[in-house]
Amino acid sequence: MTGLTQRRREPGEEPRPDDPDREPPYLDLDRLEARAREVLAPPVYxxxxxxxxxxxxxxxxxxxxxxWRLRPRVLRATQADLATTLLGTPVGTPIGIAPWAYQGMAHPDGELATRRAAARVGALMTVSTSATHSVEEVAAAAPDAPAWFQLYRQHSPEHTADLARRAGAAGYRALVLTVDLPVLGRRRRDLRNDFALPAGLRMANHPAPDDRPALSANASTSWTFDDIARFAEISDLPVVVKGVLRGDDAVACARAGASAIWVSTHGGRQVDLVVPSAHALPEVVDAVRGEVAPDGSDVEVYVDGGVRAGSDALVALALGARAVFLGRPTAWGLAVGGADGVAAVLTGLSEELAHAMTLCGVATPHDATPDLVVRAGWLPR
Structure with a gap:
């Protein structure tokens, strides 16, 4: 995990096996989170x-x-190739970065570092509306690498529509509508800490406080299915709908013009006791099978939520996800090692995925089919 070594060794000194600061020869996300907790202010962590x-x-x-349990295929000599496409865009790995807010709290370079790390690894980054660098600044940090822009409903319909237009103009490849936030989840840690963005950081895609128009008493706090096609037209981008956990909702989104459905619990930050993404994914995949995107291709399905190992990612691919996305692990990588830390997380999990694919006789992400997994009936559902 290049760039994450904590203790400075003397020139020529080799790391000792018992050195507590010695990096393990694998991606240890628990250790990475513990180290991130040490460097972050408690309210930020x-x-x-x-x-x-x-x-x-x-x-x-x-x-x-x-x-879930994997059912490996044997006697299939293969070397795993992680390359795939997402909405027609080539990527080097089906493991990407989910949108997460206020990355400048984790590292001074914030989203710019994350963008450069994703470009280095060949992964796709989804940039949050609640970023500490603007739509255009993050795009310019790695102009040739693919990225998507995640859209929240902003302080006015006009400002939200303008953000969608700016995302299209800045070269983003898709617009990700997050639809599971009609109101903010009740997050007890943030309430206890009276959380606020640290001094010196800005919500770069939000209007300045003095420029925010007051919402009328009749203003809607939510989008509707009609907004899917509307934002596709405004941005001239394919629309991904993020935050779907039901098959019927997935079908309705697809028929309203979505090019892809993103199964997500918002990191467990919105509704508690919600069905996990790993259990919601098969229903959504089954529901949208045969649904057609506006460009005539099949509607794609993505997933995030709790992916912490390459085998988790392989299960997700076998269940029908075209890609999996990471949130918190990339936050810990950014906090500890900046761009190098994020790249180490993406690389480590991608290497684990390739290893698991080889052991299971799976040559490409598209070869991970449903017969590769079975629900572990002896475990609690």
Whole structure:
């Protein structure tokens, strides 16, 4: 994990096996989170790590992937190739970066460092509306690498529409509508800490406080299915709908003009006791099978939530996800090692995925088919 070594050794000194600061020869996300907790201010760590109410959904998400078991194929000599396409855009790995807010709290370069790391690895980054650098600044940090822009409903319909237009003009390849936030989840850690953006940082894509128009009493706090096609037209981009956990909602989004559905619990930060992404994914994949995107291609499905190992990612691909996205692990990587830390997380999990694919006789992400997994009936559902 280049760039994450904590202790400075003397010139020529070799790391000792018992050195507590010696990097393990694999991606240790628990250790990485512990180190991130040491360098982040407590309210910032709580903001990234916390979830809604009792945080049951946060805790259950990783374990939900472990309720599946792989069924390896044997006698298939293969070398795994992770390359795939997302909405027609080539990427080097099906493991990408989910949108997460206020990255400048984790590292001074914030989203710019994350963008450069994703470009280095060949991964796709989804840039949050709640970024500490603007739509254009993040795009310019790696102008030739693909990225998507995630859109929240902003302080006025006009400002939200302008953000969508700017994303299209800046070269983003898709617009990701996050639809699971009609109101902010009740996050007890943030309430306890009276969380606020640290001094010196800005919500770069939000209007300045003095420029924010007041919403009328009749203003809607939510989007509708009609907004999917509307934002596709405004931005001239394919629309991904993020935050879907039901098959019927997925079909409605697809028929309203979505090019892809993103299964997500918002990191367990919105509704507690929500169905884990690992369990919602098969229903959504089954529901949209045969649905057609506006360009005539099949509607794609993505997933995030609790992916912490290459085998988790392989289960997701086998269940029908075209890609998996990471949130908190990239936050810990950014906090500890900047761009190098994010690249180390993406590389480590991609290497684990390739290793698991080889062991299971899977040559490409598209070869991970449903017969590769079975629900572990002896484990709690």
């Amino acid at each position: 709580d903001y990234y790590a916390g979830g809604a109410e009792t945080e049951s959904s946060v805790q259950e998400a990783p374990q939900a992937w472990r309720s």
